[in-house]
Amino acid sequence: MPKVSPAHKERRREAILNAAMEVFITKGYQVATVGDIAQQAQLSVGALYRYFPTKADLMLALVRERLGRAPELFARMTRSVDDPWERLVRCVELFTTALRVRHPGTGRLLLVTMAEAVQHGEIRQGLHDRFAGLVEYVAGIIAEGIARGRFRQDADPQTVAALLLAMADGVAVYWVTGTPDVELNAMGQSLVAMLRSYLLPEPLLKE
Amino acid sequence: MPKVSPAHKERRREAILNAAMEVFITKGYQVATVGDIAQQAQLSVGALYRYFPTKADLMLALVRERLGRAPELFARMTRSVDDPWERLVRCVELFTTALRVRHPGTGRLLLVTMAEAVQHGEIRQGLHDRFAGLVEYVAGIIAEGIARGRFRQDADPQTVAALLLAMADGVAVYWVTGTPDVELNAMGQSLVAMLRSYLLPEPLLKE
Amino acid sequence: MPKVSPAHKERRREAILNAAMEVFITKGYQVATVGDIAQQAQLSVGALYRYFPTKADLMLALVRERLGRAPELFARMTRSVDDPWERLVRCVELFTTALRVRHPGTGRLLLVTMAEAVQHGEIRQGLHDRFAGLVEYVAGIIAEGIARGRFRQDADPQTVAALLLAMADGVAVYWVTGTPDVELNAMGQSLVAMLRSYLLPEPLLKE
């Protein structure tokens, strides 16, 4: 008979991950100490180690559970939209909103994670999975638009999707390093305009 | 006769910076040790410390002298081209070529640097300067294209330039973390196509 | 009806001691963890601590109850033999047999214990008692042999007994550390031969 309920364990695990996220995005992975995270989670170091057996495992869990779920999250939040173009626009909106409002730390986590990925294979794999998942989803939207005759026929879904997402992550990373002069909304609008002019054939613009 | 001439000092300084770059992009700033860099530069640690009084100074010098010079480098290498559109395309080409061939380490340095920027104000400033400089240069090209009536009149030079560069750096970062399925050439071509459809009014395309 | 009968408690205590012995001789006292022992005993750490209030107490109990009983064990198992020489030979046989077959762990426990004795006074005392007890018993056999005129008259029972036991423990320790080329049976036979030539006067040999 375990002393604490599984629910309690799960709640504590989440608390630790939140603390780790907060500390990692503030100090970076290497500079952050396990003690910092324990303190942030209001726990002793020893207790923390019962949940995550290494410092690296904390980072890895964050990559998998915070970044890695982006694809399914995007899919779920745009499922209701039928028109491919509208869905694409919705994605861009989601990204900028998420960055600014809902998950302001995710961008920083992405940056810190990328830096660590150079050295750490499992983290790199986690990022690959997330990127590949997002590309696949967005490429799917584009491919559908092409199939339905809504989008320009000679577009390459994979490449355009990768480009779009690299841009999104590039913006995210610049945004979180505090680069000035990056106005998210304006960039989102310009991006949509650029995509429209590229993907949507003139006749379809109904203008 | 002084033992070391200023020229020799300068050469040694460069050698140290090259070593630091090599080590930083291989291991990351925090994991790299001063000893690693000294060894790579075939120098004693003591000697190295006569050139750079702290480990942080090495990084900072790299940011300023390797990343910070990107704007002027771009300007110099596209100066000969007159037509704004051609110059823009040249920029994109430069980026992909540089990434793959000429300075394959720069992308990694950018990533490592960004990760440190979270913590280190001076590094952040260095990145700002680089980004601002590049945006200014690219925005200038676009503004000129608009002024000459070559580009779409309602485009916002600053925003589009920022978008373009965020995408470039996003691609760079994904490229260097080894994300698969990122094919630089195809992405460059799609990017050019996208920009063309956005910036160049239809009538001009037929010209 | 009490939940645990004294008999059950005693059985559990023994199980814990067995587990502790197993773990200690496998890993050594310092490297072994209380958790290891609890696991081996199929018990929770908390439960274990109800039987032995400290890790050191486990070791101490082993020294007293496993090693410390060697004298009486030897006495009991050789009681039936009357002739001093035969009893001495029986002792040597007991030692080699015990080492190889019956209690292969005892030798290791002896070693681990000796190493801890350097630091831990109570353990040292336990070893003293065991050694003194064995010496006393063996010296008694020799003294009796001398008194009966069976053994060489100028032998010093205490010293010869100590020598004999030091050799036995020396062999034991080498045996358990896995020193090769130590063939227990051959050594036992040579030891008996050596003792015979020393203790038994020539005339008696021809008898």
Next chain:
Amino acid sequence: MPKVSPAHKERRREAILNAAMEVFITKGYQVATVGDIAQQAQLSVGALYRYFPTKADLMLALVRERLGRAPELFARMTRSVDDPWERLVRCVELFTTALRVRHPGTGRLLLVTMAEAVQHGEIRQGLHDRFAGLVEYVAGIIAEGIARGRFRQDADPQTVAALLLAMADGVAVYWVTGTPDVELNAMGQSLVAMLRSYLLPEPLLKE
């Protein structure tokens, strides 16, 4: 051009080993901390780690350089004696003298080392080498005595030598754990008497 002379480095290395020996035999390997050793050697931990890259390496060096040289030491110190029997007696004397006077710590080191050998393969190997070397040397003496017709013809050199050395180490270990009632000189004399009665045929005793 190294900053310090090789001689200085060697002297410091020896100082560290002496300190390690002192601390290990006082506290045991596991309880001793690297800090203890550094302090005893009047050095910082960091400096110590320039000479020995792990705590285990300290122990290993001691095993190889303090214990492992016993065979050659014995050989050198008994070389001058021609008669096998005299040489054997000389060995026993050497052992008891060394234990009491010259290298009082070696016995303790042997004990601490044996305890660690159970777990640590390289240390075990070091002990094997020492034991095998000593056995070989002593067996050589005995074999020579047999060949010359001085010793009992049916003695097995290897086994008797092993027995002799196990006894010696057994005594050493009991001696250093502070077991009372172990009088080294008396034991040495009894041992010699026992060996004499076993190895030397009556006629040769010239009695």
Next chain:
DNA sequence: GATGAATGAGCCTTCATTCAT
């Protein structure tokens, strides 16, 4: 000027022991 040995603070991780449930 150059060298690399020395310093020592600090980090990740472990584990004996306690105690809420």
Next chain:
DNA sequence: GATGAATGAAGGCTCATTCAT
């Protein structure tokens, strides 16, 4: 009575920086 989660002190080891030679 039993459980095992929590505590926190301590240990091995690293590395930026200094400085005697």
